[in-house]
Amino acid sequence: MGACLRTFIKKFLPIGYYTGKVVLLIAGTMTVPFLTAVVAGELGVALDFLTAIGVAASTGLALLLLCGGQERDLEWSQGMVVVACSWLLVMALAALPYYLSGHWGSYLDAMFDVMSGLTTTGLVLVQDLDHLPDGINMWRHLLTWLGGQGIVVLALSLLIRSLPGAFKMYVGEGKDERLLPNVISTARAIWFVSLTYLLVGTAALWGAGLAIGLPPGRAFLHGLWIFMAAWSTGGFAPQSQNIIYYHSFLYELVTVVFFLIGSLNFNLHWAIWSGDRREVYRNLEAVTFAVTSNLLAFWLLWELARLHVYPDVVSLVRRGYYSLISGHTTTGFMSLYARQFILEWWPLALLAITVAMLFGGSASSTAGGFKAMRVGIAFKAVRQEVRRLLAPERAVVVEKIHLGRDLLLEDRHVRAALTIIVLYVLLWLVVAGVTAAYGYDLPSALFEAASAVGNVGLTCGVTAPGMPALVKVTYILGMWLGRLEFMAVFTLFGFFLRGWRK
């Protein structure tokens, strides 16, 4: 028993050590909203951030001291557990400034919004959002931006100098880009590209904000925040009306550009960045996304036209297409009021959006959902089976996929893709079931659950401060599992269960 416990503790020490480093990084990032609050003259908010910085730094340092030692290699399971633990601990610590601000009804609500931000979902339980201080708004949008790129990816870039096991943490966070030979160089490349887009995107939205009548200072802050939410496919906004607040086609157009780019696979980004533009037309994910989004758009617009929801084609396309792409890329920017989905779009148009949210964007991007790669592989697998049935018995039927390079579709690809798709569907049904069990109508429950597990953020009104605590907890778990694509979370449970049994 003693030996088993010692082995368990020995295995846990590096997990605690790297989790401590990720927590320290989060403490460091809190200086950004702290400075924002100072510049905005929000002294009380600045003090709350100092408290949160102190608590987070203390937690991180305590973990380093308790689990101390040096950077060392990790097993696959340890890498996964570091990611799952880090996300939970960061959720708890990052919620402190929210809670202290008084805009969240409970600590659970504050943690819900942090998980929603980190997973780039965009569902919110914040109260009186229209009177929120700039410091808190900065923290909300920074969290969604950091979560989109991956908080472990950021830690790898800044705090972990060299580590053979870094790739295991990297994969645990739902990333598998190998842009450069070294995973830490890759993590830095991701941040370099993201920062470049941050400058360009903020400038573009600042200009758009000025053009629609926002004062220069507000136009800049709104531009920065909306860019962070768009690029990370997060869907947060500084006002309760979300994108409707701006009442502007120009603003909507600019956001579409950036959340579409944000939903692309980073490998594809890198290929285009490196001059290989042909990859866009050949890449399985890009092609799958183009096909599914066009088919779903046709379905949605047809249904909205049949229901006479909008008076003309311009309105139909602007409201319908924006919501569809916002859902499909798992961004969750709302150009409709939440209840309009149920009151005006039910049933088939709402179903189209629900399917789009479940499909999601690209793998190795900030988007959630099944991911276009897996949908593409599932389609190719079905096609291969049909071709095999039609071909002569002796014929060898092969199916190719292109993901940066040509690959033969193998059973392991199909198994991996279908496993995740099945898990997503099960998770969706469980979350929807819990929602419906509390008395919400089934269409709303299915829609909201798809939004949570797909890390989307579109809402039909279910997500509200008054929703039952168990539904909030279920949504937190759904967002967490969806963002980390199950494996890291399953490994975490397995790790502790095994340790407990021993």
Add this chain to the structure above:
Amino acid sequence: MSPLAIRPKAFLPLGLLGLSLSLVLVDPFSLSAAEAPQVSLNRLIEEAASYHGKEVTVEGEVVGDVMLRGSYGWLNLSDGSAVLGVWGPAELLRQVRTGGGYWAQGDRVRVRGIFWRADPRQGGELDLQATALEVVARGRAREHPVTAPQFLRAAFSLAAAAALALAWSRRREGGKEERQVPAGDGEASPERGEEGGRQ
């Protein structure tokens, strides 16, 4: 007396009429903002189809910025039940001085206008096209006093972090010194070798 002779009393009704007309011309939007039935914003959204194209009156706080675009513009109105976009002439919206935010409670206004479930002029947006606006109450500053517990919490947590940082820094310095001794490398290598073996 000539029929054209001027009689002061005869000017009274004319003067009142003129005064009324001038008021209407000077501030044509602020006179009758409350004539249409007053509805909550949430009800407008929930029963949008039944209110579509009808004249309604809504009342609430202006939140965020008034966005003027040429001779028209937008403001966003919150009545506690929902927030709705109000589109109207710039001269109407200019009456608003304060938009609500962290530092201010926005002007409270009463707006009369035509409600649109899907406004074709605004790309299908659900909105209110204002025809009259009246400022019911001017906005005011919101106080956010800093309390002693806030200072104490911040000081205590930062002190704890500083103490732990000092302890961590000492341990790292100690670790560095140990690693400089050749025997230290020997101690570390079996563990690394073991973990490397698992790879």
